[in-house]
Amino acid sequence: MADIYTRAQRSALMAKVRGRGNATTEGALAAVLRAQGWSGWRRQQTVRGRDGQGESFRVRPDFLFRARRLVIFVDGCFWHGCPRHGTRPKGNAAFWRAKFRRNLERDRRDTRNLRRSGWQVVRLWEHELRAKARPRLLVRLGRLFT
DSSP: OOOSSOHHHHHHHHHTOOOOOOHHHHHHHHHHHHHHTOOOOEESOOEEEEOTTSOEEEEOOSEEEGGGTEEEEEEOTTTTTOTTTOOOOSTTHHHHHHHHHHHHHHHHHHHHHHHHTTOEEEEEEGGGGSGGGHHHHHHHHHTTOO
16 A cells, blocks of 8 residues: 655654653553552652763653662663664664664663663663573662662
8 A cells, every 4th residue: 555645744743753652661661660669769860960971861761760879771672782682673774773872872871871870770671571590680670679
């Protein structure tokens, strides 16, 4: 079926679409945190600071424990290029390569800026939230909350 919009119209239309975050993976981690009685977290709160060159930055981690100066990101296997589960679309390959590269660069920059500002940064893969991986996840997170 042919598209009813021109390429430019479709691009403008798609640019207006905004994501809602990774609600299912964030919800899974929130359930783990609640089940363990780990409290004091907020979701989607902005952290502001200064990078190594004195420029201001803004990061919105998935989970923020302000009193502990701890942030947790839950990275989706597809969008963040998981070495075990990440896939690469074959169509429009150049676009996707650039998209994944930008995502990884942003992740590294945000992690570096937060750590330089005194925050502890934890990055979890989406697959680490599965039931099979739960014991290992609890050990890893348990170290942060003891």
